[in-house]
Ligand SMILES: Nc1ncnc2c1ncn2[C@@H]1O[C@H](COP(=O)(O)OP(=O)(O)O)[C@@H](O)[C@H]1O
């Protein structure tokens with residue numbers, strides 16, 4: 001791990017009670033505490049307007065916090081202007097210089113920092129090779145596709161070898177296939193270079209695919225921070241459960257031991273219920289059986305009728321009406337579609353295994 005003079009890891013970011021209030025009393029960022037580790041791919045996920053860009057701009061130094069401290073690589077950032085921070089930003093709009101070639105765009109930052117010419121050329125060549133844009137070195141941005149332009153924007157940030165790369169929805173303007181390719185590439189590149197990436201997106205799928213850890217943001221606050229798998233599998237609030245993937249959620253007023261009385265009926269859960277009043281299960285965690293094959297001797301078996309089957313290629317979503325009238329969403333992968341698929345009006349039995357039901361506070 002790379003170390004800074006005072007011993008803190010290069011690329012470590014510590015935010016301590018950071019706030020930003022805009023005119024008119026909009027609290028864009030509300031007392032956020034967050035530690036981002038050196039060399040991790042960290043994603044800020046949240047709906048539009050929740051404060052992601054504002055938070056990123058404060059780390060970059062384009063925006064000044066109204067309260068709180070920012071420490072990057074062990075250095076307090078309060079009096080450090082943006083251009084002296086070991087941070088580079090990649091924006092959604094590529095912001096390339098239209099009259100400079102690809103190579104000149106990438107070289108620009110090194111020129112500003114008065115890096116000597118032979119060294120400049122070497123670094124520009126290396127980064128262009130890494131991002132596979134060397135074939136377009138002499139073209140202008142207007143002669144590139146969206147995906148190629150975004151690679152140039154990325155190269156321009158990486159060539160400076162910053163401790164931290166900030167990326168504000170850099171892939172959202174790209175079409176789905178290219179976007180999926182660049183997601184994987186970006187992730188590999190980050191691992192290879194070892195820089196800290198702070199990636200902002202409103203796309204939950206993107207956050208799941210790319211990140212080591214993530215934070216879910218709502219109205220200027222961090223609702224939950226953790227490894228991607230933990231946040232998805234164990235959401236601590238209804239907002240996180242609903243924002244990150246699909247879910248069936250039931251509030252319940254009463255319970256007995258580990259049985260919750262929910263709108264779909266009694267639901268057995270794996271652990272005794274404490275203060276939680278909401279039960280959640282992901283559609284893919286529900287087991288589906290033809291009526292004749294349902295196991296008779298287990299808890300949480302719910303017969304129902306398919307009202308809608310939405311085929312999605314690799315999987316099918318089933319909107320199922322249970323006997324009492326409640327609707328539930330289940331997902332079945334299509335690896336055995338020939339033997340197992342249901343159309344509207346067909347009956348089946350759903351099993352909600354206790355271990356797959358999460359309890360949420362509130
Ligand atoms: N320069 C600004 N002046 C006033 N309000 C702003 C400014 N920038 C952002 N905001 C407001 O702050 C909130 C957070 O915005 P932003 O950080 O851009 O969110 P996100 O990037 O998550 O979409 C929004 O309500 C937005 O309207």
Ligand SMILES: [Mg+2]
Pocket residue numbers: 052053054
């Ligand atoms: Mg934004």
